[in-house]
Amino acid sequence: MDVINQSRRGFLKGALGAGVAGVALGYGLVPLSAEAAMPNGAAWPKKAFNTPSVDDTISELYGMSAVESDKITMDLPTIAQNGAVVPVKVETSLPDVTAIALLVAQNPNALAAAFEIPDGTLPFVSNRLKMAKTTDVVAVVVSGGKAYKATQNVKVTVGGCGG
Template identity: 50%
Template sequence: MSITSNEFSPTRRLVLKGAGIAALIGLGAVPFDVAPALAAANDAYPAEAFKQKSEADAIKALYGKTAEPSDRVKMDAPEIAENGAVVPISVTTTLADVTSISFLVSENPIALVASYRIPAGTLPSVGNRIKMAKTSNVTVLVEAGGKLYSAVKEIKVTVGGCGG
């Protein structure tokens, strides 16, 4: 089996190479189809924001502006988290034109936990599970119409989720 396939391999390789090149050319011919997906991919990972230790610095790096508290940002989170490794938190808002929703835990070694981008047509509501090192304020930021709104809640943690 292997002997025969070795015999034919040079031609096979050529054929595969040819196919590869054809595929590349094919891709090049339809860049406009790919553009919307690339636009999302170009929304680069905010690495700087995920390096900041403090909440304020993370918000600055991520949004470059300050948030105002809003009662239209509703956070659904437990009062007490028995296990800091898995704290379920969800957020929903009645604000219009929401473009992003972010979660920050001020007492975590890195404050920013997650940031979600909400394209038009996607509902401004996100649920996820986060880690908390210890009892801390959890801040949710909602960017809507170019402005930043926030809601804060203290969650008590009985067992830390960051190697405590």
């Protein structure tokens, strides 16, 4: 790690410091706060991004397991011609949403993206994801301190992950 990188991290920590503390407190997550305390930790949940299974990732990320909910609306194609770019839109009518995560079950590591939804931000997100092959896409929503999930299958007709 060179000097420039170090100072950049320092800067990032300063800028995001409040956010990091907020996350650690908000989720009450032991693994995450330990991660944040590490010199290179930043706020990025490294371990959650390196977990292959969907359920393990959810518990790594939020410290609990998610229950199915029909209040989560997922908008994504059922057949994707190009697995490298699959638009995924998630919206929910659940109250007090603090976080949304997108997981791709068949990818080498399930977690694709985790979003923090502060007060005043609507529980909506649209993002484009890569998926290696035909797979379930799982949307996880943390609402009022509980985790909920919804699943939809995407058929990938051309090999994805090609970048």
